Amino acid sequence: MGMLRELISAWRGRDLLSEMLTEFQHMLEDGEWMFKTVGAVLHREERADTVHNEFFARDKQINSQETDIRRRIVEHLSLRRDADVPACLVLMSVVKDAERIGDFCKNIFEVACLYTMNFDHGPYITPLKELRAEIEGIFSKTRGAFAEADQDVAMTIIKDTKQIRRHCDEMIEQLINDQLPTQKAVAYTLLSRYFKRIAAHLSNICSSVVGPVHEIDHASTGEGKISKRYGAGE
Amino acid sequence: MRDAPGDVASPKSDPPGRRLPGWLSGLAVVVLVYLFLVGIKLMGESFGLLGDDFARRLIASTSNPVVGLFIGVLATAIIRSSSLTTSIAVTMVAGGSLSLANAVPIVMGANIGTSVTNVLVSLIHVGRRDEFRRAFAGAIVHDLFNWCTVLVFFPLEWTTHHVTGRGYLERVSLWLTDLCLDVDKPAAGFKPLKHIIDPVVNACTRFLKEGLGLSDGWTATVLIIVSLVLLIVVLWGITKVLRSLVEGKLETVLDRYLFRNACIAYFVGMMVTAIVQSSSVTTSLVVPLLGAGLLNIRQVYPYTLGANVGTTITAFLAALAVMAGGGKLATLGFTIAMVHLLFNVHGALVFYPLRVIPIEGAIWYANLAAERPRYAAFFILGMFFALPTLVILLMQLF
Numbered sequence: 001m002g003m004l005r006e007l008i009s010a011w012r013g014r015d016l017l018s019e020m021l022t023e024f025q026h027m028l029e030d031g032e033w034m035f036k037t038v039g040a041v042l043h044r045e046e047r048a049d050t051v052h053n054e055f056f057a058r059d060k061q062i063n064s065q066e067t068d069i070r071r072r073i074v075e076h077l078s079l080r081r082d083a084d085v086p087a088c089l090v091l092m093s094v095v096k097d098a099e100r101i102g103d104f105c106k107n108i109f110e111v112a113c114l115y116t117m118n119f120d121h122g123p124y125i126t127p128l129k130e131l132r133a134e135i136e137g138i139f140s141k142t143r144g145a146f147a148e149a150d151q152d153v154a155m156t157i158i159k160d161t162k163q164i165r166r167h168c169d170e171m172i173e174q175l176i177n178d179q180l181p182t183q184k185a186v187a188y189t190l191l192s193r194y195f196k197r198i199a200a201h202l203s204n205i206c207s208s209v210v211g212p213v214h215e216i217d218h219a220s221t222g223e224g225k226i227s228k229r230y231g232a233g234e
Numbered sequence: 235m236r237d238a239p240g241d242v243a244s245p246k247s248d249p250p251g252r253r254l255p256g257w258l259s260g261l262a263v264v265v266l267v268y269l270f271l272v273g274i275k276l277m278g279e280s281f282g283l284l285g286d287d288f289a290r291r292l293i294a295s296t297s298n299p300v301v302g303l304f305i306g307v308l309a310t311a312i313i314r315s316s317s318l319t320t321s322i323a324v325t326m327v328a329g330g331s332l333s334l335a336n337a338v339p340i341v342m343g344a345n346i347g348t349s350v351t352n353v354l355v356s357l358i359h360v361g362r363r364d365e366f367r368r369a370f371a372g373a374i375v376h377d378l379f380n381w382c383t384v385l386v387f388f389p390l391e392w393t394t395h396h397v398t399g400r401g402y403l404e405r406v407s408l409w410l411t412d413l414c415l416d417v418d419k420p421a422a423g424f425k426p427l428k429h430i431i432d433p434v435v436n437a438c439t440r441f442l443k444e445g446l447g448l449s450d451g452w453t454a455t456v457l458i459i460v461s462l463v464l465l466i467v468v469l470w471g472i473t474k475v476l477r478s479l480v481e482g483k484l485e486t487v488l489d490r491y492l493f494r495n496a497c498i499a500y501f502v503g504m505m506v507t508a509i510v511q512s513s514s515v516t517t518s519l520v521v522p523l524l525g526a527g528l529l530n531i532r533q534v535y536p537y538t539l540g541a542n543v544g545t546t547i548t549a550f551l552a553a554l555a556v557m558a559g560g561g562k563l564a565t566l567g568f569t570i571a572m573v574h575l576l577f578n579v580h581g582a583l584v585f586y587p588l589r590v591i592p593i594e595g596a597i598w599y600a601n602l603a604a605e606r607p608r609y610a611a612f613f614i615l616g617m618f619f620a621l622p623t624l625v626i627l628l629m630q631l632f
Contacts, residue, residue: 016485071528072489078522079485081478 016076017084020069020091025143027065027098028205030058032139034105035198039132042112042191043119055109062102066095090208093216094146097201104194104201111194115187124188127171131195134164135202142202145209154209161203168196259479266472267551271427273464274325274555275435280457281331283439283450289331296332299339299392301629303384304622306343311618314514316348317548318469320574324549328556328567338391338404341549341574342384343622345542349377350618351514352521353610359525363604369525370610371600376517376538377617378592383581403580407572411565415557427558469548473512480509488519496536496586503540513545531596535589539582546575 037055040046073088119125138157145153171192175185204217211218281289296302310319323340326332332340356373359366391401400408438460442453484506491498507516517538523529549571556567585592603610 014486015482016489019486019489074526074528075485075489075523078526079488079519080481082481 016072016080017087020072020076021147023065023069023072024091024095024098025147027062027069027095027102028139028143028146030062030065031098031101031105032136032143034058034062034102035108035139036136038105038108038112039136041109042132043129048109048113056106059102059106062099066099069095086213089213090216094205094208097204101198101201104198108191108194111187111190115183117184122184124171124175127167128188128191128195131164131167131192134160135195135199138199138202142205145206149209151210154206157206158203158210161199161206164199165196165203168192168199256479259475262475263472263479266468266475268430269464269468270321270472270551271431271555271558272434273461273468274321274552275431275558276438276457276461276464277322277325278329278556279435279439280454280461281326281329283454283457284331285450286330289329292326292331293333293336296336296340298629299336299388301626302336302339303343303388304625306340306345307347307618308343308622308626309340310344310347311350311622312347313466314348314351315466315469316344316513316545317511318465319344319347320546320549320571321465321552324552324567324570325556327570328553328563328565330563334404334408334566334569334573335395335401337570338401338573339388341570342388342391342577345574345577346377346380346384347618348514348545349373349380349517350614352376352517353614355518355521356525357610358522360607360610362525365525365527366607367600367604368527368530369521370603371596372524372529372531372534373517373521374599374613375531375535375592375596376542378595379535379538379581379585380542382585382588382592383577386584387577387580403573403576404569407569407576410572410576411569415565415568427554431555431558469511473510473515476510477515484519499533499535499537500540500582503537504544505540507541507544508547511545511548513541516541516544531593532589535593536586539578539586542578542581543575546571546578549574 034055037046037051041048041051069091073092077083077085077088119128138160141153141157144150145157172189175189175192178185180188207218208216296305306319310316313319320341323332323337323344327334327337352373353370356366356369359369387403391403395401395404398405438457439453442448442456443450448456487502488506491502503516506519507513510516520529520534520537524531524534550568553567553571557564599609599613603613
């Protein structure tokens with residue numbers, strides 16, 4: 001009887017594509033939680049050992065969700081003659097970005113644990129804090145832009161993340177020419193690099209909203225190209 | 235789906251392709267089922283017109299059960315539908331053109347012939363060895379199960395027929411028919427069907443005989459061709475419409491219960507096949523999942539057994555049509571449909587515990603075919619076409 005009820009509930013449930021999209025949103029939510037948490041650990045607002053278990057459980061969940069979505073993509077494409085192939089290809093690509101965000105958050109967590117000094121003074125603290133705040137703000141916008149297929153918001157995010165990546169590159173350039181102690185230099189360099197990568201992956205996710213499948217990860221913010229793309233279909 | 239280059243690939247896009255609204259699909263199914271019943275009745279009418287002499291000759295030509303078995307295999311492999319083969323058998327048995335005993339091996343053969351479709355589907359993976367190995371093994375296990383079941387129950391049926399006058403499946407099916415139906419008044423309860431089917435059938439017959447002045451023989455020939463074409467088109471249509479109605483839900487159910495355990499797999503295989511009215515569709519659906527490694531042959535096996543049972547529903551539908559017409563032999567249509575069901579149920583009862591035989595056999599042969607794809611070609615051409623043709627011809631000669 002229980003199985004029958006479950007079968008009926010599955011029968012009445014949403015289609016697989018909708019479920020995959022919802023699951024992808026959960027991946028981004030988990031990634032956002034991980035980033036906020038690791039930022040708190042980095043700036044000693046939270047203790048690493050307090051959040052450790054939940055943090056790594058979330059990462060495991062993200063990996064499991066990626067596998068789940070990929071499996072469902074194969075099922076959807078195999079079982080439906082009218083399968084939404086572009087949507088599936090987009091999902092196949094963006095789940096990788098969401099999974100990589102989780103991995104880079106873990107890398108940041110490792111830096112936060114290994115770097116024993118505090119991030120409370122020096123010329124790099126403020127830029128790092130600003131980068132952290134900017135990236136934190138982009139997460140929820142990215143989720144919204146993807147869920148609603150909002151090209152305007154997605155394009156704004158792409159431009160913002162381009163700025164973030166440029167700031168990260170500038171920081172690394174500065175670090176190379178600075179005379180910081182090794183521990184500090186390595187920690188700040190790695191953090192800049194990881195922040196840059198997280199921003200890039202968020203940008204990749206947004207590129208799937210503004211461009212065709214074959215141009216995912218390569219969205220341009222050049223004005224000429226934007227109007228050409230916006231012009232299509234208008 | 236994007237309409238033009240440059241369009242965004244929004245995951246929110248509606249699924250491509252146009253679908254009929256639900257109510258229209260439902261109406262289409264009702265119309266198609268009605269046409270199916272008309273087709274069955276037309277076929278029954280045509281065999282009736284051919285007379286007792288034709289019936290005697292047909293029964294004589296199928297009196298060799300081995301010939302009957304391979305007729306079932308070959309006919310089903312050609313038309314790719316065991317539902318159609320068994321429906322024709324139902325009609326012929328109920329019309330007296332085929333004896334119940336001679337129809338049993340044909341129905342067994344139809345079970346074998348229907349698995350050609352999913353084997354053909356597995357060939358799309360032939361370019362990638364490991365994918366092909368998995369897909370081909372999962373596809374041919376259906377065929378091997380059917381052959382194993384025939385190897386057990388065909389001799390059993392033949393032996394019991396010779397010893398007791400009736401085969402085992404025949405005897406049990408007749409008993410169940412008595413249990414389910416009032417054999418003295420088989421048309422009782424089906425009269426409404428008679429009233430909506432007979433006028434169309436009678437009008438067709440009258441048009442050919444009185445309108446065009448055709449003889450009984452020519453009328454029968456035209457009706458056979460018309461009914462065959464009608465049944466092929468209608469069964470194809472029913473499968474298409476039902477599949478499009480349910481495939482969105484199907485993917486969710488299969489995702490959630492994807493072969494969680496053998497019981498669920500069996501039940502899902504049976505229900506899905508009963509809904510879409512085609513075991514070929516149901517078993518072919520999982521071939522790409524096998525190739526991709528999402529499923530393995532041991533998970534798919536009970537699903538395949540369930541599909542075999544679910545497909546018997548079409549024969550019962552055909553039996554409804556012939557019983558509506560009444561007649562002395564009307565209930566025998568139901569009986570042969572019951573034989574089909576019992577054959578598959580018995581097969582599952584024996585070859586689920588002994589599943590190692592068809593499964594390991596399929597894996598072994600798939601490994602061979604993965605290394606040398608010509609073995610896949612041998613399997614398809616040999617099992618479904620060359621062997622049946624050869625046996626039928628040799629049996630006729632000797």
